[in-house]
Amino acid sequence: MKFALAFLFFLVYNVQSAKILGVFPIPAPSHYILGSRLMRALAEKGHDVTVINPFGEKNPPKNGKYKDILLTGFKEMADERRKQQSFFERDVSNPFLTLGSMNAMVLEMTELTLNHTNFKKFINSKEIFDVVIVEQFMNEALKALAPHFKAPLITLSTVGANAWVNLLEGNPAPPSYVPHVILSYSSNMSFYERTVNSLMSVYTQLLNQFYVFPKHGELVKKYFPNAPPLDDIIYNTSIVLINSHQSTNQPVPYVPNMIEIGGFHVKPPQKLPKDIQEFLDGAKNGVIYFSLGSNIHSSQLPPEKRDAFLKTFSKLEQKVLWKWEEDVLPGQPPNVKLGKWLPQQDILAHPNVKLFITHGGLLSTTETIYHGKPVLAIPIFGDQKLNAKNIYNNGFGLYLYYEDLTEENLTKKLNELLSNPKYARNAKKRSEIFHDRLVKPIDTAIYWVEYVIRHGGAPHLKVAAIGLPWYKYLLFDVIVFVSVIIVFLVFMLFKCVKIVAALSCHKQKKEKLKNH
Known part of the structure; x- marks a missing residue:
């Protein structure tokens, strides 16, 4: 019976070999490990996989096809920076400055990727892809690869849900109990921590709207002149694969197109040296x-x-x-x-x-x-x-x-x-x-990638919040309207009381005059 159900599942949900592009340019092994694990699993499932990355796969999967577009020099550049200044010497005491420097660093890395010889040669080829998977890490311009190849966009958040993902997917993240990813707070925050967390949330959005997005928009125009505006690209993600789980992260809200796959990189133990x-x-x-x-x-x-x-x-x-x-x-x-x-x-x-x-x-x-x-x-x-x-x-x-x-x-x-x-x-x-899960996280990831391929995207999973301006999303117009009505009613009540009081006072004066 179990075999019959498994075979039926295979017939219904199997996707024939698809062409998948993965984009993981950050020259940090921890980031590449996650991208590599996902792309290798897709190749082992029989898909034709191409991966833009700085490391290269020494032992590519035997099933399917696997090709690296190597960002040569990136790893060496990161190693040199580490030698010049170790992580122990970096000042991260001010989270607002840290966030700004992180955005500037990733912006620089994004342009280096777009301007890399191997990258430019690749995007000028006549390749065709069924889906594009990009690591979600403040590198918005790289998402232009999806419309460039006329393919749906999937993002992989290697650090779980965060301020950047939530903004683009319309995911609620109240600063009252959802701490910013670079702050050391728990969900049970003090008044001071909630204040800092709220300021950091607002700062992140302002930084994105007035610095990060405009700068990445310029990169899109420069390297993808025929691409749509950046807003049309970054708010058009089919699904986000989230590297989190209730066992590893504190529980927070997720909209339907945010899929938890935390722990997908972990493998059963192998023989030790x-x-x-x-x-x-x-x-x-x-x-x-x-x-x-x-x-x-x-x-x-x-x-x-x-x-x-x-x-x-x-x-x-x-x-x-x-x-x-x-x-x-x-x-x-x-x-x-x-x-x-x-x-x-x-x-x-x-x-x-x-x-x-x-x-x-x-x-x-x-x-x-x-x-x-x-x-x-x-x-x-x-x-x-x-x-x-x-x-x-x-x-x-x-x-x-x-x-x-x-x-x-x-x-x-x-x-x-x-x-x-x-x-x-x-x-x-x-x-x-x-x-304690129904399905292994790596199988969940593969299922949802193939789901997007089967449906040519997944617009039906997106919430309406991503299409709302901030004042509608926050009900600012409603709050202002209701506030005006309340003020008007209070004003009218005050006027009525004043008129009644004046009439009463006038009546009392008339009665006094009458008595005299």
Whole structure:
């Protein structure tokens, strides 16, 4: 019976090999991992896939077709910038300035993409595509590829729902309980936090309307002279694939064309390298896994911060597996093993791993939830503070802000996490929520991409909010109208009372005169 239903599902919903373009130009491994996972899965399903990216696929899928349009030089440029200024040296204390600099950086990256030799050669070819998938990351001009190839547009939000996605899809995001992605707030905000969050929401919209969108509109006119206006492009997204889930993100509203696929990049554990397997197997007291992700290099830690880790780790009975990008770690304790690159998902799957020290990136947070491991988050930038707060609020970990990182504070946090069993219990519970789904998230993503292809777009999923001017969406005209009516009625009531009072006073005067 199950086989018959599965075969019927295949007959109804299968899409014959389609031509799919993926656009993932950000030279950050964490962003590419998500784009690559989706595009590889589509190719393995039998589709003809082309991917614009800075990394290139070393082992392309064997099923279907897979082609890279390589943005040569992007990765090297990002590496050079990291050498010149590490993430530890960047000032992210002012979120308003941080947001502005992020938009400027991505604007520059977008034009470098549009002006790249391989990109221009590609768009001048006579290729035809059934759908275009673009990473949603403040790079609006790249969405002009959809009308250029006369194909529906899908976007992939690698950091979940955020101010940029919500604006373009008409998704409600009340600042009273939905924190901005670059703020470190939870849904339960204080008055001060709600004030800052509201100001940040307004600032983001103003920045988009008066800076980001006009600048990207200029890029569209320059590189796609026959394209429609930018507004007609960016508000015409068929669906948005959202890298979030109730187990990893706090619950927020979603309009129908926003599809949650959080955790779609996670794969079942693979065999570990021999030396790592032996190190983990031989850890009688367990292992702490320490990694600050692919963008942040722990080898660039300032000496005082690095020493805080070294002194703390040297006192532990547990072993420590540390992603360290250099050959040598000065003062390395005997219980610490280093690795320039480590298979994170497979390590977290090992039963002897008792704790994960992470920067709190969304991918790392998702992977630790998948495997049910407690966390100590040390957020540095971006959405990491928001993720760290979610980890703490959901009870499966603690956080320690980088600026507060000392041997004393680190030791205190680790001792609490290792000695209190509630964190491990909550991590396992969170993992159960992650896995309790009708369909695997990668299958959900494939289904909806094919859905858009089958229907030639999905305008029936869009809410009317995206076509409303701001004053209608916020009911500003209605509020003004009702306010005027109320003021008028109050004014008339006041006048009536005044007239009645005057008549009463006049009547009293007449009676007094009469009596005299």
